Amino acid sequence: MHRYTRGLDRLSRNDEPGFGGKSANLGELLAAEIPVPPGFAISTAAYEAFVAHNRLQPKIADASTAVGDAMRAATMPGDVRAEIIEQYARLGEDAPVAVRSSAIGEDSAEATFAGQQETYLWVRGADRVCDAVRDCWASLYSPTAISYRSRVSAAADSPAMGVTVQLMVDAEVSGVMFTCNPVSGDPSMVAINASWGLGLAVVGGEVTPDDYLVSKVTREVVREHVHCKDVQYVPDPGGSGAVRVEVDADRRETRALENADLERLVDVARKIERHFGCHQDIEWALARGADGELFVVQTRPVTALPNKPDKPKAESALSLIMSTFGAAPRGN
Secondary structure, three states: OOOOEHHHHOOOHHHHHHOOOOOOOHHHHHHHOOOOEEEEOOHHHHHHHHHHHOOOHHHHHHHOHHHHHHHHHHOHHHHHHHHHHHHHOOOEEEEOEEEEEEEEEOOOOOOOOOOOOEEEEEOOOOHHHHHHHHHHHHHHHHHHHHHHHHHHHHOOOOOOOOEEEEEEEOOOEEEEEOOOOOOOOOOOOOEEEEOOOOOHHHOOOOOOOEEEEEEEEOOOOEEEOOOOOOEEEOOOOOOOEEEEOOHHHHHHHOOOOHHHHHHHHHHHHHHHHHHHHOEEEEEEEEOOOOOEEEEEEEEEOOOOOOOOOOOOOOOOOOOHHHHHHOOOOOOO
């Protein structure tokens, strides 16, 4: 029996207090038979053991940004580290993983925390995974995270952090979709955003992704804007992390998604919405290869919508999609 970790397939929404919203939602997706990259979750108990082991509580009481620096210099308790390494080994030898923050209250209907805490992509090796977990914990005390908690009054007195570790998807295309039109609130539409490679170029504002509006009922593409996508992020040939490369000239203004891809995404969006019972903001990736396997890497409730649906507007939903991604430089 593991004390600090649990497979994602063994989580449900009831586990949010112990593992955070991101991990709990992934467990729900797996229960709904949505394709999710394999992985495991690290509990808030591991974070609390780390704090106690390094006697960090007095600094945390001040909610100071100096806490993050102290955490990054601290050591992980031996039993916590051993359990993380054991679970990581089950994913494969030096498997590339995403290490994502899963704070308590994160990805909820009240507050998304999007972009406030860290995500690390294409992490390889047990030591680097443990370092990335520690850095996720430390990101609870970044200036932006402290400010955000203060504004929304979410877990301001005693924040806690779970962490999600998942196998990476070598994405040919990645993006975000809303199970409604995020501009007008129209529930009959799915708004889809897509660009080449990992989502980093979109998060960093380096490209304007393609933008599609698709009917849930007929699968008709009601609107599409295809943009020049001249850069993308791909796995670093050195074996860890991601690197920025130029997109081949003949692909830059090509549609990132075919109609069949859009239909698959709409089907998945509808299934996720039914399972959670509310509109969802979903991050997805299509893997490289002939079959282009579709994976969902996270989902959260849509938290900012008009009070009542209006007629669909012509403007792009990109600004809302960007705010959902947040500004974390290593996010996906």
